[in-house]
Amino acid sequence: MNRCSLVVESCYPDLVINVGEVTLGEENRKKLQKIQRDQEKVRVTQAACALLNSGGGVIWMKLANNDEHLVEMGLDLEKSLRELVPSPHFEAFFETKQEGRCFYIFVKSWSSDISTEDSSVRPRICSLSSSLYRRSGTSVFIMDSRNAFDFLKAKRRDAECEMINDFSPPSKMSKTVYQNSSEFDLAFEIFQTHRLEYGQILPFPESQFIEFKQFSTKHIQEYVKNTVPEYVPAFANTGGGYLFIGVDDKSKKVLGCAKENVDPSSLESVIAGAVSKLPVVHFCSSKPQVGFKTKIIDVFRMGELYGYFCVIKVEQFCCAVFSQAPNSWMVKDMLLCCLTAEEWVQRMMYVDPVEKDQGKVWNIKQLSNNSYFQGILILSRSWAVDLNLQGKQTVICDGLLVALNSPPVLYTILGEQDAEGQDYCTRTAFTLKQKLGILILSRSWAVDLNLQGKQTVICDGLLVALNSPPVLYTILGEQDAEGQDYCTRTAFTLKQKLVNTGGYTGRVCVMTKVLHLSPGGNPESLEDSHSAIDYPMSYNLANTKEMEALLQSLVIVLLSFRSFLSDQVGYEILNLLTAKQYELFSKNLDNSRELFIHGLPGSGKTIMAMKIIEKIRNTFKCKEDRILYVCENQLLRNFISNKKICQAVTRKTFMRNVCEKIEHIIIDEAQNFRLEDGDWYKKAKNISQRKKDCPGILWIFLDYFQTTHLTCTGLPPLSAQYPKEELTTVVRNATPIARFLQQEMQMVKGNPPRNFPREYLEILHKSTWVLDVPGNLETENLDLENMVIYVAEKCQYFLRNGYSPKDIIVLFSTTSEVEEYKDKFLTAMRKRTMSQINDAPICGDDMFDSVRRFSGLERNIVFGINPRAEDPTIFHNLLLCLASRARKHLFILQLSYK
Known part of the structure; x- marks a missing residue:
């Protein structure tokens, strides 16, 4: 990404871009020199574009002119901002405010919620160009965002159709109607010739392809270098054509360029270099370069060489x-960055993560309204305290968030704090009760948002109230100079996640308030180290409908997590935690140092293990070398290790190593x-309890239904596995697969x-089981011969x-079977030329493995090849382990013999 010099201020709970001094007022701007006026306009529009694409925020500028009274922005600035958004909706995205010589432009996040347009066909990103x-x-036009979106969508559809129909490379495009015309043939004849006469009239006019x-x-080569990026992409994007250089466009006379002013070889090199720098973005698999040919034709005048025609x-x-990278900006790591063509297209064409199967479309907001998610409560360590919303307990967001009007809740949260702290927080809650809304208390909103916590923080409270923007209260046990930074950082992250993860489409900011307990137990406010921005009234929550919309986005923020498949398939997939998963994740780690978690197949044990590792890091400010993840299989170990959140080893390695630095241990797939190699449980317990006064975390995840051996596991007896929690809602698998899991568990x-x-x-x-999730199961x-063909044909269908x-993933019962049979399957797949579909080769070892080695991982499509167990009493356990790896499509293929 290219970066610009604009400053993103870091001391606000919002994206605030300082664009420096700007001259405002229509008359004042008219007096400016054009170069200064354009420079100021570029700074403002770049900042506006970046904020629209990054969740919204504030543009802050100082008046360069000396006007003390209120001034308007200026027509040229306003026009440039209007060009960023749909013309009827300027006021929906921008609002201005002047305070003395400071001028603010409040920018709402770009969204697709404008009712006058179909959001499914709206571009998802704003651009200056x-x-x-x-x-x-006969003209060249630059596409606006709307036309660019339609163009890219059509190109993607054409590429997909080419692959689905006959696997022929999409670059082999059929000739357009223009290329069948007589004018095109005449242009081709000129291209083929080697000699033209000065003043010769070309036998065709300019057209769409000429x-x-x-x-x-002057500066011949520079002129050509600047012409190519405009006309070559225009022809390439619109059916091809010819660019004739050296001809008068009105008379059509050949004029050429005098030979002393141009070198033919050098000119060809300049053209080739300019074309090679054109950014291209592919939807197809063949990925050719821009196809072009340059012809330098001699121009004669009265029988002698005069010059050249190109x-x-x-x-x-x-x-x-593209002519160059799109002029589109985002804030990344608190810097303004210009997107590359690939990044721009990816964001332009992005749609909400969906599951398309059997004619049913699911996205994260629909899932939140699905029957499975009805009645989810935010429980445990984050509580919602009802502040007299309409005078009664109120269910928010169709049952997704329940407001509780119970003072003892505060004591539950603050049970380990002193009575003074409890009393203070209770009085704080009832003081806030004058507002109509809810107060959501948490041990640490920072940790809830996957940020590092702070030891001096007693708790955080998010107030969502009518006629006010959301306010984050941080309550400190003592004065702390860094308390405001903590609160600001947390509020900033919350605001960004509400928009970018939760999908909130209204104007939103999160204000901050830091309080601390004085020696007498009285609340005292810590003044901000900076002046807070006074947001317009439009940022207040005006009614309960707006509150409910924000709370629903908040629920998605708290319950969403990144699926394993995001890494495997190359795009982001968000899932939602179940109520029990969230309760488990929200546990106070200080009170849950050791815990056994029993989870049914597909209930998300490994996901929870990862979430808890992240929470350990943030709660105790641990470095990754202090946390150890232990599992049985190398594939799962590698997967967790690649996350860079902890040390990850197999059980065998764990038993060999000393683990001197380790303080916290997470055991996964312990069954x-x-x-x-020794008593692993005893070793893990000893390590986690090294510090008697402050033991580490030891959490053990297991499911006896997925036990695939008959030897001793080393786990303590079930009656001694205390304290324990249970994950009993199966969320990973499609309905047909879930039913199969139920049947197999009954067999066990x-x-x-x-x-x-x-x-x-x-x-x-x-x-309990998720209902009505599309997918299929075939047995x-x-x-062997037909099994190989069956798998290859199914893969061909899915890849198409x-x-x-x-x-x-193709799973066998043992690793020896993987080595014995995988070459036969690969040969059949190669015969169907599947490698044309994707850059990633289909003939990879990561498509084949054993059921045991793949434990804890998942794929959308799973083939189980001749599943069998050494002992028949664990056969159904093996089938459970196999089936639970499949999210959507499961094929169990038993080998029969002729």
């Missing part, structure tokens, strides 16, 4: 060609641990393995329909 050109008649240009009298023949391009219940605790079967009575009995090879 798309840098995408196309031909229309452009005439004269050579500049023709650039441009082929229609399969995807999109498949063994004692062959009927004949459990000898190392299966019988009392663990009680967890089945508490199990087949096939001989937009899936990636990284969506697919």
Whole structure:
């Protein structure tokens, strides 16, 4: 990304961009020299573009003129801002305010919620310029955001159709109607010739695929270098064509360029260099370069060589060609950055993460209204205290957030604090009761938002009230100079997540207030180290409808997590925590140093293990070398290790290492641990309890239903696994797969393995399942030859329909079977030329593994090849482990013999 010099202020709970001194007022701006007026306009529009694309914020400027009275912005500035947003909706995105010689432009986040347009076809990013050109008649036009979006959508659709229809490379485009015309043929004849006469009239006019240009009298090469980025992309994006340089566009006379002013070889090199620098973005798999040819034709005058005539023949391009990177800005790491063409297209074409299958579309907001999510409560360490909203307890957001009017809640949260702190916070809550809204208290809103906590913070309270913007209160046990920074950083992150993760589309800011307990237990306010920005009234929550919209976004912020598949398929997938998962994640780690978590297949144990590791880091300010994640399998270890959030090892490595620095340990998939290398549980417990006065965290995740061996696991008896929690809602798998899991668990219940605790079967009575999630399950009995063909054809179908090879896993019962059979499957896949579909080769080892080695991971599509167990009593456990790896499509293929 290119960066600009504008400053993003870091001391506000919002994105505030300082654009320096700007002359305001229509008459004042008219007096400016053009260069200064343009420079100021560029600074303001870049800042506005960046804020629109980054969740909204404030542009702050100082008046360069000496006017003490209120002034208007100026028509040229206003016009440049209007060009960023749909013309009827300027006021929906921008609001201004002047305070003395400070002038603020309040910018709302760009969103697709304007009712006059179909949000499904709205571009998702704002730009000062798309840098995408196309031909229309005899002219070249730069596409606005709306046209660019339509153009890119059509190009993507064409590329997908090419791949689905016959796998032919999308670059082999059919000739356009223009290329079949006689004019096109005449242009081609000129391109083929080697000699023209000075003053010769070309036998065709300018058209959509023909452009005439004269050579500049000075700086020939510079002129050509500047012409190519406009006309070559325009032709490439609109069916191809010819750029003739050296002809008068009115008379059509060949004029050329005098030979003493141009070197043919050098000119060809300049053109080739200019074309090679054009950014291109592909939707297809073949990814060709821009197709063009340059012809330098001799121009004779009265029988002698006079000079040269240049023709650039441009082929229609399969995807999109830019003149340069789009002029579109975002705030990244508190810097204004210009997006690359690839980043711009990705954001322009981005749609909400969806699951498309069997004609049903799911996105995160629809999921929050799905029957499965009805009645989710925010419980445990984050509580909502009702502040007399309409005089009664109120269910917010269709049951997603429940407001509680119970003073003892405060004592539950602050149970470990002294009575003085409890009394202070109670009085604070009732003082705030004069406002109509809710106060959501948390041990640390920073930790809730995956930021580092602060030891001097007693608790944080988010007040969401009518006729006010949201306010974050930070309550300190003692005065702390860094308390305001903590509160500001937390409020800033919350505001960004409400918009960018929670999808809130209204105007929003989060104000801050830091309080501390005086020696007498009285609340005292700490003054901000900076002057707070006075936001317009439009940032207040005007009614309960606006409150509910913000609270629903808040719920998504608190319950959302990044799916494993985000890393595997290359795009972001957000899932929502269940109520029990959130309760588990919200536990006070000080009171839950050791915990056993029993979870049914597909209930999200590994996800929770990762979330808890992140919370340990933020709560105790731990470096990654102090936290250890232990599992049985190398694949799962590698997956967690790549997250860079902790040390990750297998059980065998754990038993060999000393672990001197380790303070906290998370054990995952513990049901498949063994004692062959020693008592791992005893070692883990000893390490976590080194500091007797402040022991570390030891959390153990397991599911006896997925035990795939009959030896001793090393776990303490089930009755001794205390304290414990249970995850009983299966959320990962599509409905047909979930039903299969239910059936297999009943089979295990009927004949459990000898190392299966019988009392663990009680967890089945508490199990719940996500309903109506699309997907499918198929079982087949096939001989090896037909099984190989079956898998290859299914893979071909999925890859043609937009899936990636990284969506697919083929699982065998043992690693020896993987090595024995995978080459047969790869050969069949290669015969169907699947590698044309994606850059990532289909013939990768990561598409094949054993059920045991893949434990804890997931894919959208899973093939189980001849599942079998060494002992029949664990066969159904193996099937459970296999099936729970599949999110959407599961194929269980048993081998039959002829």
